[in-house]
Amino acid sequence: SSWWKNVEPAPKDPILGVTEAFLADPSPDKVNVGVGAYRDDNGKPVVLDCVREAERRIAGTSFMEYLPMGGSVKMVEETLKLAYGDNSEFVKDKRIAAVQSLSGTGACRLFADFQKRFCPGSQIYIPVPTWSNHHNIWRDAQVPQKTYHYYHPETKGLDFKGLMDDVKNAPEGSFFLLHACAHNPTGVDPTEEQWREISQLFKAKNHFAFFDMAYQGFASGDPARDAKSIRIFLEDGHHIGISQSYAKNMGLYGQRVGCLSVLCENEKQAVTVKSQLQQLARPMYSNPPLHGAQIVSTILGDPELKSLWLKEVKIMADRIIGMRTTLRESLEKLGSPLSWEHVTKQIGMFCYSGLTPEQVDRLTSEYHIYMTRNGRISMAGVTTGNVGYLANAIHEVTK
Numbered sequence: 001s002s003w004w005k006n007v008e009p010a011p012k013d014p015i016l017g018v019t020e021a022f023l024a025d026p027s028p029d030k031v032n033v034g035v036g037a038y039r040d041d042n043g044k045p046v047v048l049d050c051v052r053e054a055e056r057r058i059a060g061t062s063f064m065e066y067l068p069m070g071g072s073v074k075m076v077e078e079t080l081k082l083a084y085g086d087n088s089e090f091v092k093d094k095r096i097a098a099v100q101s102l103s104g105t106g107a108c109r110l111f112a113d114f115q116k117r118f119c120p121g122s123q124i125y126i127p128v129p130t131w132s133n134h135h136n137i138w139r140d141a142q143v144p145q146k147t148y149h150y151y152h153p154e155t156k157g158l159d160f161k162g163l164m165d166d167v168k169n170a171p172e173g174s175f176f177l178l179h180a181c182a183h184n185p186t187g188v189d190p191t192e193e194q195w196r197e198i199s200q201l202f203k204a205k206n207h208f209a210f211f212d213m214a215y216q217g218f219a220s221g222d223p224a225r226d227a228k229s230i231r232i233f234l235e236d237g238h239h240i241g242i243s244q245s246y247a248k249n250m251g252l253y254g255q256r257v258g259c260l261s262v263l264c265e266n267e268k269q270a271v272t273v274k275s276q277l278q279q280l281a282r283p284m285y286s287n288p289p290l291h292g293a294q295i296v297s298t299i300l301g302d303p304e305l306k307s308l309w310l311k312e313v314k315i316m317a318d319r320i321i322g323m324r325t326t327l328r329e330s331l332e333k334l335g336s337p338l339s340w341e342h343v344t345k346q347i348g349m350f351c352y353s354g355l356t357p358e359q360v361d362r363l364t365s366e367y368h369i370y371m372t373r374n375g376r377i378s379m380a381g382v383t384t385g386n387v388g389y390l391a392n393a394i395h396e397v398t399k
């Protein structure tokens, strides 16, 4: 019984802690805009129709054996096409080392471990701010972290100059973590032109770009369009890494299905790199889970189901975009003298509202509205039913 007496309680996760507090609140007015999970306009979690249909087709299949260490070959192949393009020469030439991962988190962690093992002494540049788990992931992989400028608090947009300066001043050949689209938590993405400039500068500095793409389809409603940043880097000849996740865009959160890929110089190198990624995965979890991979490959392997999926992604993205407009208009109608332009300018699942930690505390204590203290509103939790209440509360605490 004295084995663990030196163990202190771990600090609460800033995001998951919000949900705990929300669940414990008995108020009928309570609103949860903390967690990054999609809700429909009734505030209910959603299982996509394409997923239901895929499950119907999978049901009764007799295969329950282990997947290969690198996961479902079919799922990985379809997943690469989403990121690199349907007709990608890199996919055709087998230049991509790719393994099925435990969703986006697992892909990031596997890459961080790979980086540590094969580029010992390297660092990772992470944007400020970023998804808080990025810090945990590279910390536990024991890769030292640096930060780069990203968000401009005054404009509530991109700090492009700060970003470019940091990219320029980083040592040649540095690793950078980039959000491919729908940056979490800010909802601020570079424009296409800015991505081109970033890519050029990366080229000049010989930096490595690792794209975390947790929200493909959630920014514009079109997965191909949301991969634009990646396609620009590919056009410029970068050898990139990508983390992909089906948590949000297929609603497969708990299935933990995603993909880690690393673009290599040739097929031989890709085979070698893949063998090492598998070697890293083996002592951690041996092989990834089956069910989610079957759902994804069933959907993406069937033209009809795939087009249903694309429709459903667009419905989710459009609902969020619509809620942004309504939230902004509601605040303006209430006579708020502040500018709420950023609510509609930002994209993806989150709105980085600019609310201070104290204002967030008031929203929670006086209005039972739950969100992280950095002022991040998950727009996926905003509905026709609560947007007016939310706008009024925000107006009151920002007076």
Ligand code: PLP
Pocket: 036, 102, 103, 104, 105, 106, 131, 179, 184, 212, 214, 245, 246, 247, 253, 258
């Ligand atoms: N990366 C970013 C930027 C995220 O916001 C998230 C989820 O919130 C993830 C990765 C990973 O999510 P998952 O592991 O559920 O795919």
